Amino acid sequence: MSKVKILDGGTGAEIRRRGYEVPYHVDSIWSAQSLIDNPEVVEQIHYDYIHSGARYITINNYALTQPILSRAKIENRLIELTSLAIDLAISAKKRSNKDVKIIGSLPPLETSYMSDLVINEKDMLDNYRVIAGVLKNKVDIILCETMSSSIEANTAVKAGLETNLETWVSWTLQGSRSNTLPSGETIEQAFNKIKNLEPDAYLLNCCGANFITDGMKILKTLTDKPIGGYANSSKVVSTNNTNSVDKDPMNSQRANSTSINEWEYADEAYKWMENGATIIGGCCGTTPNHIKELNKKTQDFLT
Secondary structure (H helix, E strand, C coil): CCCEEEECCCCHHHHHHCCCCCCCCCCCCCCHHHHHHCHHHHHHHHHHHHHHCCCEEECCCCCCCHHHHHHHCCHHHHHHHHHHHHHHHHHHHHHHCCCCEEEEEECCCCCCCCHHHCCCHHHHHHHHHHHHHHHCCCCCEEEEEEECCHHHHHHHHHHHHCCCCEEEEEEECCCCCCCECCCCCEHHHHHHCCHHHCCCEEEEECCCHHHHHHHHHHHHHHCCCCEEEEECCEEECCCCCCCCCCCCHHHHHHHCEEECCHHHHHHHHHHHHHCCCCEEEECCCCCHHHHHHHHHHCHHHEC
């Protein structure tokens, strides 16, 4: 089995779990609010993930996009807040005295999972280029994450690759359909539409842990490049096999999901590794304890 890169876990829910307010992500600036109100909490979360075994930490810039910041009329603070998110991750790395790689996110520009809200390709690329320009030369890797459609993923990856940084793509399978993006595209269809861009790794995230298990079986047949995933702390029953756009993937997933603890999560993630995953971590609902258990499972395979 190949050695495995351990990512960190969720940030937004972890901030809330520690007793700090995080507004609803659909109509607010969500976890970006913590950069304004409680930056020291964000830094401590990075540090705790490193202490739990993460060697790749993602800066808290998931909600730092032009459309999301415009909800609070602070889109003019994009560069300032993104730079702060970078500085907090660097500070946590220095304090830990660990060899940690820092990842910058190119997330959905609008509400996550909603493929019908993806803006036109030209404007999307312009926006992503601005974010990528702030990340360039300040992070080690760019992660185009929670991509709900091939158009969204392709555009983000283009902007990421233009920085000449290592660029990963990660699709979400949010909803109740295994092997299916919110757009209705299958993993294989999404892969075939992006493979010519040649991102450096292919991942799945923000879905049931068992969906990533199924997805690894598909990805390993499509590429020799690194594959992996980081799931929500849940398992989801697949109840819908249509290829239409899911208009409400969050509720589809919520209605068919069961929460799992960190030990169950680690057991499921071990199946990812058995199917070729070499990059693993956590997404919504995961905590430093989840990463600690992942680290135990992968001791023999860490880089």
